[in-house]
Amino acid sequence: TGGHTTEILRLLSCLSESYSPRxxxxxxxxxxxxxxICSFEQKRAETFxxxxxxxxxxxxxxxxxxxxxxxxxxxxxxxxxxLPLTYKLKPDLVLCNGPGTCVPVCISALLLRLLGIxxxxxxxxxxxxRVETLSLSGKILYYFxxxxxxxxxxxxxxxxxxxxxxxxV
Amino acid sequence: xxxKDSLAEDLRRADLVISHAGAGSCLESLEKGKPLVVVxxxxxxxxHQLELAKQLHRDGHVLCCNCSTLVETxxxxxxxxxxxxxxxxxxxxxxxLDKVVGFQ
Numbered sequence: 135t136g137g138h139t140t141e142i143l144r145l146l147s148c149l150s151e152s153y154s155p156r157x158x159x160x161x162x163x164x165x166x167x168x169x170x171i172c173s174f175e176q177k178r179a180e181t182f183x184x185x186x187x188x189x190x191x192x193x194x195x196x197x198x199x200x201x202x203x204x205x206x207x208x209x210x211x212x213x214x215x216x217l218p219l220t221y222k223l224k225p226d227l228v229l230c231n232g233p234g235t236c237v238p239v240c241i242s243a244l245l246l247r248l249l250g251i252x253x254x255x256x257x258x259x260x261x262x263x264r265v266e267t268l269s270l271s272g273k274i275l276y277y278f279x280x281x282x283x284x285x286x287x288x289x290x291x292x293x294x295x296x297x298x299x300x301x302x303v
Numbered sequence: 304x305x306x307k308d309s310l311a312e313d314l315r316r317a318d319l320v321i322s323h324a325g326a327g328s329c330l331e332s333l334e335k336g337k338p339l340v341v342v343x344x345x346x347x348x349x350x351h352q353l354e355l356a357k358q359l360h361r362d363g364h365v366l367c368c369n370c371s372t373l374v375e376t377x378x379x380x381x382x383x384x385x386x387x388x389x390x391x392x393x394x395x396x397x398x399x400l401d402k403v404v405g406f407q
Binding site for chain 2: 137140141144145146147148149150152153166226227229255257259261262263264265266267269280281283285286297299300301302303
C-alpha cells in the first residue's frame with residue numbers, strides 16, 4: 135500500500151540488474167501501487183534493457199486496527215493465495231517492508247523452506263516511520279526473517295538482532 | 304484536488320508546506336528542501352505517525368503543531384531555525400544486500 139510501495143521502490147532504486155526478475159506482490163484493495171511500480175519499472179527499463187518484472191495481487195491480510203483474532207483468519211485466507219503464488223515464483227530473495235501483505239508471503243516462503251522446496255533469504259526493512267516501535271508485521275517478522283533492518287538507532291537498541299544502516303529510503 | 308498521481312510539481316513551486324504527519328508527505332517535502340510545518344492530530348492518527356513527526360521535530364527538521372495551534376505557529380514561526388534534511392542512502396542498502404545475497 136501507498137507509503138510502503140514508495141519506500142520499497144526507493145530501496146530497489148540502487149539495486150543492480152542481478153536482482154531480476156522482480157515479482158511485486160500487493161493487496162487486491164490497493165489502487166495506487168500498480169501505477170507507481172510500473173512507472174518505476176519503466177524508468178528502469180530505460181537504463182537496463184532486459185528488465186523484467188511481474189505484478190500479483192493477493193487479498194489484503196489485515197485492515198488498519200483490525201482485531202488480532204480476525205487478523206489471523208484474514209491472514210490465513212490470504213495464504214490460500216500467497217502459498218501457491220510463492221510456490222510458483224520460488225523466489226531466491228523475499229524483500230518486504232511492512233504492509234500486512236508481507237506476512238502471508240513470508241510465512242509461505244518459510245513453509246517452502248521447511249518443506250525443502252525452496253530456500254529464500256527473507257529480508258525485512260522496517261518503515262522509516264517506525265522510530266520507537268515496530269509495526270505488527272515487524273514484531274512478527276523480527277523472529278522469522280533472516281535480516282531485519284531498522285532505520286533509527288532507538289530501534290536497533292530495542293531489537294539487538296536488527297541491522298542498522300541509517301536512513302536508506 | 305482529490306488524488307493526484309504526484310504532488311511533485313506543486314511541491315516544486317511551494318515556499319512552505321503544511322502537511323499531516325504522513326511519512327510520504329513529510330519526506331517528500333523535506334527532500335525537496337521545503338520548510339515544513341507538520342500538523343498532528345493525536346486523536347485521529349495511528350500513534351506511529353506521531354513517532355516520525357516527533358523525531359523530525361527533535362532533529363530540527365520540521366515545525367510541529369496541531370490543528371488548534373496552526374495559526375499561531377504560522378504567525379510566529381522562524382523558518383531559519385530548520386535544519387536541512389539529508390537524503391536517505393539506498394546505496395547502503397544495495398551494498399548490504401549484495402553482501403547478503405552473495406553478489407560482490
